[in-house]
Amino acid sequence: MNYQVSKRFISTSILLLISPWVSAGQWHLQVDNDFIFKDDGNYTNGLTLGWESAPLQNLDDTASPIRWQSLFSFKQNSAQRAWGVKLTQQMWTPGEIKIETPQPYDRPYAGYLAIESHTATYGETWAQKNWLSLGISGPASGTEQLQKLFHKLTPSSTPNGWQHQIENQLTIQLAYELDALIMRRDAFSNAFTGETLWELSGFSHSQAGNFRSEADLGLTFRWGTNLADSFARLSQHSGQFGNISATTKFSSWMLFTRAYVGYRFNDLTIDGSLPYNSHVEFENSQAGVTTGIIWAHPSWSLAWSFNAYTKEYQSDPDSWHGYGSLIISWQL
Numbered sequence: 130m131n132y133q134v135s136k137r138f139i140s141t142s143i144l145l146l147i148s149p150w151v152s153a154g155q156w157h158l159q160v161d162n163d164f165i166f167k168d169d170g171n172y173t174n175g176l177t178l179g180w181e182s183a184p185l186q187n188l189d190d191t192a193s194p195i196r197w198q199s200l201f202s203f204k205q206n207s208a209q210r211a212w213g214v215k216l217t218q219q220m221w222t223p224g225e226i227k228i229e230t231p232q233p234y235d236r237p238y239a240g241y242l243a244i245e246s247h248t249a250t251y252g253e254t255w256a257q258k259n260w261l262s263l264g265i266s267g268p269a270s271g272t273e274q275l276q277k278l279f280h281k282l283t284p285s286s287t288p289n290g291w292q293h294q295i296e297n298q299l300t301i302q303l304a305y306e307l308d309a310l311i312m313r314r315d316a317f318s319n320a321f322t323g324e325t326l327w328e329l330s331g332f333s334h335s336q337a338g339n340f341r342s343e344a345d346l347g348l349t350f351r352w353g354t355n356l357a358d359s360f361a362r363l364s365q366h367s368g369q370f371g372n373i374s375a376t377t378k379f380s381s382w383m384l385f386t387r388a389y390v391g392y393r394f395n396d397l398t399i400d401g402s403l404p405y406n407s408h409v410e411f412e413n414s415q416a417g418v419t420t421g422i423i424w425a426h427p428s429w430s431l432a433w434s435f436n437a438y439t440k441e442y443q444s445d446p447d448s449w450h451g452y453g454s455l456i457i458s459w460q461l
Contacts (some may be wrong), residue, residue: 154182154213155372157458161219161436164283165453170224171236171441172452174276177368179215181249183375188212188248199248201259201305208252217264217368218242220272221398224447226288231405236442238294239398240272241265241340243302249361249371253310256361258369260304264340266397267297295401302338308349308361316352327352334365334389340397343415347389355381359425365389370432370456373425382424391415399442409442421454432456 161175188199188210195212223235243264250257264270273291280287309331316325328351335344345365355377362371363385373381392413399411421434437451 154180155374155458155460156180157370157456159368159370159454159456161452161454162279163450163452164285165435165451170222170226171445171450172438173220173222174272174279175217175219175368175452176275177215177217179213179217179368179370181213181247181370181372182211183372184209184211184251186210195246195248198246198259198261201303202248202250202257205250205252205255205257208250208255211249211251211372212247213249213372214244214246215368216242216244217262218270218272218275219367220270220276222276222288223290226290227286229289231293231403232290233406233408234444236399236409236445237401237403237407238273238288238291239266239401240268240270240294241300241398242270242272243300243340245302245368247366247369251361251371253357253360255310256308258306258361258364258366260302260336260366260369262300262302262304262338264300264302265297266295266300266340266401268294269297293404295398295403298339298397298401300338300340300397302336302340304334304336304366306332306334306364306366308332310360313356323354325352325354326356328356328360330360332365332387332389334391336366339395342394343391345389345391345415347387349385349387351383351385353381353383353385353423355425356383359383363387370458372458373423373430374427374458374460377425377427377430380424380426382422384422385420387419389417393441396441409444412439412441412443412445415439415441428460430456430458432458 159177221239243262245262247260311329313328318324358376396411417438423432
């Protein structure tokens, strides 16, 4: 399957799935890049186009695959439901991208393209989300073309080693996340900030599949306005952005920090099939920190975050890496 065929198939699938509901939900575009950290290597770029429905009482009127997927979450009373889909493209590169020959002691070039559906249950103190994704890694993901285009538009080095990337592999992933409110308290109020609250919650996120399998535990701290209505719209899951605009009557904002520790069982971006012998082994123990800000309105929102994570392969000379994320959401 080449890049154009896979892109056309995935785009058509998304349109067929959400077309009856598209006017009632939130779209979002997320751009990840490591240029802000001047760290051209490891996770270096990502693009996500996603959609989540407005809050619903139930998912009875959704498509059959969505109703079946919702069965993977526990039943919650007095909770709002939602569902969505997204298209994601991500890439990873070795630390030195000017080298044309294979680099057996650095992480390989790897690309990933996937279509994903999710269902969500948003309660006052508990929330659940689950995901099902189908994708492809390797040249068919089209990430080589994306990075070369981006580097032509920016003062960046030309990547010369994509011919040695992880080979084509179809992928399937299942993931589940649980959020639990620990406490929420009044903060301070004035004419500039409005009536603010602060909140502490915990989360667990697990995913399994031939792309990645891992389990994470973490904490989320938020400070801002409208926190009760927007509980659990943040997520550990890559590219996930809940429909915050649907929870906002006027204008709201929040500052947030999330920290986690985890354990990774497999990673196709490192241990996938290669056209050369690699001596790189992925690192099981993982940790990370994210800090960001969100400004939301009833019809749009804007988010920015800094994301830092520990090394993903054992021989990595650097202990930490990072990237920035810009998210723009809108309602049609």
